[in-house]
Amino acid sequence: MKSFLLVIAAVQILHCSGAPSPKAALRAxxxxxNKITRIPSLCGITGRAVKDVYRTGKxxxxxxxxxxxxxxxxxxNSRLTFDHPRCHLRTKKTAKKGFCKSRVEYFAGKIVDIDVECRGLRTFDRRSGSFESSENSIEAKIMRAPRRGAYRRVKQVRRIVG
Structure with a gap:
């Protein structure tokens, strides 16, 4: 009987520990x-990888x-989700594609913030109220300041994009 109670206690501790679910993070x-992309269709997943899961607090x-x-x-507008069986990937060469990175923050087992950034897709930035293209921000981050005044241009591009 004691062993049974110990097992139940251990399961409850692990369940309530707030450990994140990478699958739930990807879905979120x-x-x-799909809320922030400018295209009228939903995007579906073609590949995925968990880069890191790390503790940031208790x-x-x-x-x-x-x-x-x-x-x-x-x-x-179809009210379907990206992983619905009817929402298969477009086969046309004109289908939009993107490479995305995201950071999902968990607190006490619940998602509290999601940051998504994609290359190849135009997204709507709700904070600034404007559309942005990730290609521009990546270009700005790669640029170096080999000559005088170039650093200022990079800062201006970042201000416009981000």
């Missing part, structure tokens, strides 16, 4: 991505993900 990242964790996406045949 995709839901956010009951908080971050999950860093990398994943590739492609436009599906389902419209955002």
């Amino acid at each position: 990242s995709m839901m956010k991505l 009951m908080s964790y971050n999950v860093d993900l990398a994943f590739t996406v492609k436009e599906t045949v389902c419209s955002k």
